[in-house]
Amino acid sequence: SAVPVITLDGPSASGKGTIARLASQALGFHYLDSGALYRLVALAAMQANVDAHDEQRLADIALHLDVVFSDTSVWLDGKNVGDEIRAESCGEFASRIAHLPALRAGLLDRQRAFRKPPGLVADGRDMGSVVFPDAVLKIYLTASTEERAHRRYKQLMDKGISANIENLLQALRERDERDSNRALSPLQRSGDAKLLDTTCLTIEQVVDKVLEMYAETR
Numbered sequence: 001s002a003v004p005v006i007t008l009d010g011p012s013a014s015g016k017g018t019i020a021r022l023a024s025q026a027l028g029f030h031y032l033d034s035g036a037l038y039r040l041v042a043l044a045a046m047q048a049n050v051d052a053h054d055e056q057r058l059a060d061i062a063l064h065l066d067v068v069f070s071d072t073s074v075w076l077d078g079k080n081v082g083d084e085i086r087a088e089s090c091g092e093f094a095s096r097i098a099h100l101p102a103l104r105a106g107l108l109d110r111q112r113a114f115r116k117p118p119g120l121v122a123d124g125r126d127m128g129s130v131v132f133p134d135a136v137l138k139i140y141l142t143a144s145t146e147e148r149a150h151r152r153y154k155q156l157m158d159k160g161i162s163a164n165i166e167n168l169l170q171a172l173r174e175r176d177e178r179d180s181n182r183a184l185s186p187l188q189r190s191g192d193a194k195l196l197d198t199t200c201l202t203i204e205q206v207v208d209k210v211l212e213m214y215a216e217t218r
């Protein structure tokens, strides 16, 4: 039978990455951070001075990315870029180019290659709707914009990066808007995805909830 996939889609800073990683560890599953792939294309494009409208070259970058993921980081062309791709500027550029059909198509096979026994937990925007439509469990993870801005703020502070909550709120609103309103693979909850609002939940509670939902599918 098919290798089981659990998909976690939702807006930025909803905690998808943290939850997906922990759930994959608890289940002994592989983990796909699809946002990292969009960020890697963005980073490679910025480094090569590729214009955000140059669909052909961006698709080309997506198809030929030389990338290696480990449990703790990610390497692009042999260089550890784990911190670099998390920068707001990188996420920002990623969301500006993510609407391009050829770029998204160029990442499709690469994402699906993460599906290996015994299973996969994948997080992003279109994991359940486009990349793994036959996932056994599809979750739409969300939290209020204020809560997400607050989490991002704490995350940055912990890293010693100064931030302003109002600016973060504004940036999140703009990113949600862009991700939700594009024609191809917009951020939206597909009908078969279960809604999980994490605004008032701890990380541990959310992970437990995901594992519970998965257990119910079996």
Ligand code: C5P
Residues within 6 Å of the ligand: 012, 013, 034, 035, 036, 038, 039, 091, 094, 095, 096, 098, 123, 124, 125, 126, 127, 175, 179
């Ligand atoms: O999830 P993360 O913030 O790392 O993603 C960065 C950007 O990449 C998102 O704002 C979105 O525009 C894009 N993305 C996407 N589809 C995915 C994952 C990320 O379009 N599956």
